[in-house]
Amino acid sequence: MKNIQSDLNEQLLQQDFVYETEQLQLEQCQLIAQNFVELENGIAILSDLKNNKSYIYSGKIADELNIFQNRNQLEIESIWEDELFNILNPDDVLQKHILELQFFQFIKTVAFDKRKDFCIICKLRLLSNSRSLIHKMFYFSDVHHKNVELALCLYHFDFLPSSDYTGMIINTAEGSIIQQTEVENSNFxxxxxxxxxxxxxxxxxxxxxxxxxxxxxxxxxxxxxxxxxxxxxxxxxxxxxxxxxxxxx
Amino acid sequence: MKNIQSDLNEQLLQQDFVYETEQLQLEQCQLIAQNFVELENGIAILSDLKNNKSYIYSGKIADELNIFQNRNQLEIESIWEDELFNILNPDDVLQKHILELQFFQFIKTVAFDKRKDFCIICKLRLLSNSRSLIHKMFYFSDVHHKNVELALCLYHFDFLPSSDYTGMIINTAEGSIIQQTEVENSNFxxxxxxxxxxxxxxxxxxxxxxxxxxxxxxxxxxxxxxxxxxxxxxxxxxxxxxxxxxxxx
Missing domain, CATH: 1.10.10.10 (Winged helix-like DNA-binding domain superfamily/Winged helix DNA-binding domain)
Structure with missing residues (x-):
């Protein structure tokens, strides 16, 4: 009786922890996305890789770009924010995806507690005019399985139109550039x-x-x-x- | 009796709103500051102009810069984050203050509901090496009195060391530069x-x-x-x- 009770207790607690942690991380990331949009008027896309869906948070920049006008559609059944990609230079979107994939490979080599120090940053030119967006992306890993479960993409206008750079993986804590790349697609x-x-x-x-x-x-x-x-x-x-x-x- | 009751009701509700709104805005800004630091490892200073105090949120970048090491000291009795200013190029800090003051003058000319679309951005060189920080600052006005009550300063490492620009007031919603300045101190x-x-x-x-x-x-x-x-x-x-x-x- 004692054993069954303690087993059950352990199972329940464990189950509970898993649920809580995952749910907590999703909620924390949703809050971070909301706050970014609230403060910077940008666009934040939180992608749940496990469930193949994304949460869209669109600030005033979305009105300016004429995208994500369907305010009810806060969730999409995909991790790809095509409505935004369609108004960007396709080469830049391609580079962004390659960078994200490289970052994904890279982050798995990093110890769990150091992973949140890294993000990628790149510049994306708009198709309609000479302006650009700055894109930052963060991965969030599951504390138990160390899988990358969430990806947070932040977009805002670039205010330095003269600066030209390819995307890079950076360490935000140390301010160092880990990898700066314009990779041949074929090598991936x-x-x-x-x-x-x-x-x-x-x-x-x-x-x-x-x-x-x-x-x-x-x-x-x-x-x-x-x-x-x-x-x-x-x-x-x-x-x-x-x-x-x-x-x- | 009816009138007194409705008067009292109105007074209470109004009083309640004032308290709630101010407290809510402070709490919202504190959350935004925390989330920024959590995500980007940067430093956020939320200054309460009315009470002449600041809340310090320091991410890993603070360890790298060797400042705000006293983790207990989350509040200072000043709106000036001197510990950070002391490690920055004094000319850049001067320009930053002038820009903040200009921004303060500017924001008061903007309708209340449009104020949150504006912020300033500038670059601050470190004294110790050739690296720089990016500084963004937002003002938050009191909904009732339209006074600027809170100022939120965000700092993170600059990853584009080649780009050189003076500070500017920007509209984050439209992606436009309102004012780009390197002002003579004497004109202020x-x-x-x-x-x-x-x-x-x-x-x-x-x-x-x-x-x-x-x-x-x-x-x-x-x-x-x-x-x-x-x-x-x-x-x-x-x-x-x-x-x-x-x-x-």
Missing amino acids: LSAREKEILKMIQSGKKSKEIADVLFISINTVNRHRQNILEKMRVSNTTEACTLATRLKWI | LSAREKEILKMIQSGKKSKEIADVLFISINTVNRHRQNILEKMRVSNTTEACTLATRLKWI
Whole structure:
């Protein structure tokens, strides 16, 4: 009786902690996003990677840009804020995505308690005129599993139109630049990963891919998993859509 | 009976609103400051102009700069964050103060509901090395009296060391620069205001100043009031201290 009770207690408490922590982190990030928009009139997109959805917080800058006018639509069923991307220079959006993917790879090499010191910053030119936005992005990891669960993108107008720079990963605590990149798209996925992604896109199953490439199905599945992790997407359909858009395949 | 009740009701509700609104605005700004520091590792100083005190929120950048190490001291009895100013280029701090004062004059000309669209941004060089901080500042007005009651200063590292610009007042909603200035100190206070401030500093009372300048005591008092408003300080002692530091007198 005692054991069952203590077991149950432990299970409940643990379950409770997991729930609380995740919920707390989401709520904290939502608050941070709201406060940023409140103060700086910018746009904040909080993406929940696990559930493939995003929360949109749009300040007055959205009116100026004529996007996110549907005020009721605070949530979208995607981690991609296409309505904003569509008014930006496609090359810059591409660089932004590559930078985010690199950042995703990088952050997993950083100890959990140091992760919040890093973010990326890049400049995004508007299609309609010569003005630009500044984009900052932060990743938030799950305290238990160390997975990256949330991504927070902040956008505001750039007031230094003369300054020209490519995106970078920075350490906000030390004020240092970790990585400044304008990466060849082709280097991000390996040749084999791209080959497999193309086959997935054409409708092939893992077994068929394994047969064509003379590799085991386990190897195919490991490649699939690596692709999802590298591209921080939740399924191969999304990976295909993004890779096509990024002209990787 | 009905009238007294409704009067009392109105009075109570109004009193209640005033308290709530002020308290709410302070709490909201404190939350914004906390969230900024939490996310960006920066330093946020929220100054309560009415009560001449400041709340300090210092992120990891403070450790890097070796300031605000006394973690218990979250409040200071001043609206000036001297511990930070002391490690910055004095010319930049001077320009920052002038910009803040100009911004203060400017914001009072803006309709209450539009005020939150404006902020100032400037660059502050560190004394110790070639790095710089970016400073953003926002004013918050009292909803009832339209006075500027709170000032929020945000500091973080600058990641674009090549860009060089003087401070400016910006409209964050439209992304436009309102005023870009490197103002002569001497233009801020009028010759007469400086003359009177010097006399106040030397210990003269309004009556004595009026006699020396052959003007009425009312005129002296109007000048005193204008000086306080222009410099956004609460008393002439502070005005003298600041004006001396800014080498205006």
